[in-house]
Amino acid sequence: MTATTTEVRPGTTAARPAPGPLRTELRRGLGPWTGAAIMATILVTMYSKAPEWQIRWQDAENLLHPLAGLLCGPLAMAAGCLQGGRDRRLGAGELWASVPRSPLRRLLVAAAPSALWPAAAVLAGDAVVLLAVWPYASWGRPAIAPLLADAVAVGAMGLVGHVVGRVVRWRLMAPLLAVAGYVGFAYGDFTASSWRWLLPSAQFSAAEYRQVWWYAPASAAWTAGLALACFLAYGLRSSRKRLLALVPLVVAVGAAAAILRLPADNGPWRIDPAAVRPVCADGAPRVCVIALDARLLPSLVETLEPVNERLRGLPGAPARWAVGRMAEQPGDVPLWDVGQDVVRNRIGDPVLYRNHAVMQLFSEECREGELAGPHAERTMDINHAVVEWLAPSPPGYGADVPGARAHLDRLRAKSPAEQRAYLVRYLAASGCRPDEVPVP
Structure with missing residues (x-):
């Protein structure tokens, strides 16, 4: 037996092997x-809400999760349905039957x-968002496992849509799947039972919480198991x-049984003690935030x-301004979470935030009937005047309180020493006892 060789003439190139059917399917069609x-859905939506998440890993992930399930999932189902009905519309059934491959293998290549494309797109969009968070995140690291589970869920929905497109011949089935998926996930997400944690769009917005490791x-086993069971059955x-x-159906049911044991209120999320560890600056009064916002x-x-x-x-x-979730100590002034007031680690409106902080400084919870009597209205006017004197509100935000103007004018007319002496007396008084509040 003699070996034969193929001669390649100078100036010519050897013929490249034809791409396989899987590669051809991935490069063409709707994929x-x-x-x-x-x-584009992920990036455009997240860009429009950048001030809400471009500060913490957790804030970004808490928006990416419902976005994947609520918008990307129904879109993947509709596209998969159109892709699944392609061969029937083109009359290519007999051509596929002539291919020397098993029906399951042909379906796998077509589906x-x-x-794969929806799952890869979710991961790519998530990666871009996390890169945008990276320069500004104060603490921790992104949780990759939940994002991978989101990609698996979206890919599974695309696979189910493909099977539905092959079974149902109705042309309007694709948009109906998208609408039904969006409405169903949106409605289920507002239920108060543990069933909502089975949905790929279940929302939870507290940044200082982390998912339990097994969720x-x-x-992923729940969504992928259902999709694979549907795929194999067809x-x-x-x-x-x-x-x-x-x-895969037994795997999905087992995963669902574990998820349904979660509490209905916070589901798989548990507070992370390291995330709420106080971080304080030197000075008096001290300013303290949680580690998430260091x-x-x-x-x-x-x-x-000021x-x-x-x-x-x-x-x-x-003693200190305690911002965010932390154990309150005597002398603390608890302020709300700064997440909504911050743009890339800067307070978006310092004047407004300072005004709200002083309002919180002088706020007291009075028992019923305490803030009453002939001096109650005067006390509220003085409170407005002191807040406006310490931290003037920005234009358009301060309440126009006519009774406070005279008190504010007298405060501003005092010397610095007199202002300081009055502030000492005001801090010592209780706003719940109007007769004790000093008049400027």
């Missing part, structure tokens, strides 16, 4: 367009773009082979410094 649409794998022709669809501290100190300058050293002044 690339579906991936582009899903990625791959419906699952993301269980969620793709396997004989009744005996269809029993294989029970394997890089916000310089901006917050700068914002509150008030601290007047409070420093006074009897009755607060």
Whole structure:
């Protein structure tokens, strides 16, 4: 036997092997367009809400999760349905039957773009968002497992849509799937039972919480198991082979049973003690934030410094401004979470935030009937005047209180020493006892 060689003439190139059917399917059809649409949905939606998440890993992930399930999932189902009905519309059934491959293998090749492109697009969009958070995040690291579970869920929905497109011949089935998926997920997300944690769009917005370690794998097993059971039940022709669809179905049911044991209120999320660890700046009164917001501290100190300058050293002044979730100590002034007031580690409106902080400083919870009597209205007017004197409100925000103007004018007319002496007396008085509140 003699070996034969193929001569390649000078100036010519050897013929490249034809791409395989899977590669051809992934490059053509609706797959690339579906991936582009899903990625654009993620990036456009997240860009419009950038001030809400471009500060913490957790804030970004808490928006990416419902976005994947509520918008990207129904879009993947609709695209998969169109992809699944393509061969029937083109009359290519006999051509596929002539290919020397099993029906399940042919279905796998045809359905791959419906699952892989949406999943890859979700991961790519998530990666871009996390890169945008990276320069500003103060603490921790992104939780990759929940994002992978989201990608699996979206890919699974695309696979289910593909099977539905092959079974149902109705042309309007694709948009109906998208609408039904969006409405169903949106409605289920507002239920108060543990069933909502089975949905790929379940929302939870507290940044200082982390998922329990097993929830993301269980969620992925739940969605992927259902999709694979549906896929095998359709793709396997004989009744005996269809029993294989029970394997992913049992896995999905087991994962769902574990998820349904979660509490209805906070589900798989648990508070992270390291995330709420206090981080404080030097000075008096001290300004403290939780570890999640450590890089916000310089901006917050700068914002509150005009008030601290007047409070420093006074009897009755607060010991610290406690921002965010932390254990309150005697002398703390608890302020709300700064997440909504911050743009890239800077207080978005320092004047407004300072005004709200002083309002919180002088707020007291009075028992019923305490804030009453002939001096009650005068006390509220004085409170408005002192707040406006310490931290003037920005234009358009301050309440126009005619009774407070005279008190404010007298405060501003005093000398610095007189203002300081009055502030000492005001801090010592209780706003719940109007007769004790001093008049400027």
